[in-house]
Amino acid sequence: MNELTETIIECPYCGESVEVLINPEDAQQSYIEDCQVCCKPITFVVTEANNGDLSVAVYSENDTY
Incomplete structure (x- = not known):
């Protein structure tokens, strides 16, 4: 089971x-989730390093990634 x-x-x-x-199952994927404060849609891009560490980058709907 992934934590x-x-x-x-x-x-x-x-x-x-x-x-x-x-x-962790979202690694190498992107998805959209609304901000908990302003409710605008944030694009999340989740990546996993070779050592298994996860990192996430966030973008507005007008940003390119």
Whole structure:
């Protein structure tokens, strides 16, 4: 069973720090989730390093990644 990874991201719209849970099964994928503060859609891009560490990058709907 994969453990969820707790991480803090900064909303690309309102700039607030938001705590999110990242599922290791989402590695190498992108998905959209609304900001918990301003409710605007954030694109999450989850990557996994060779050592298994997860990282997440966030983008607004107008950003390119």
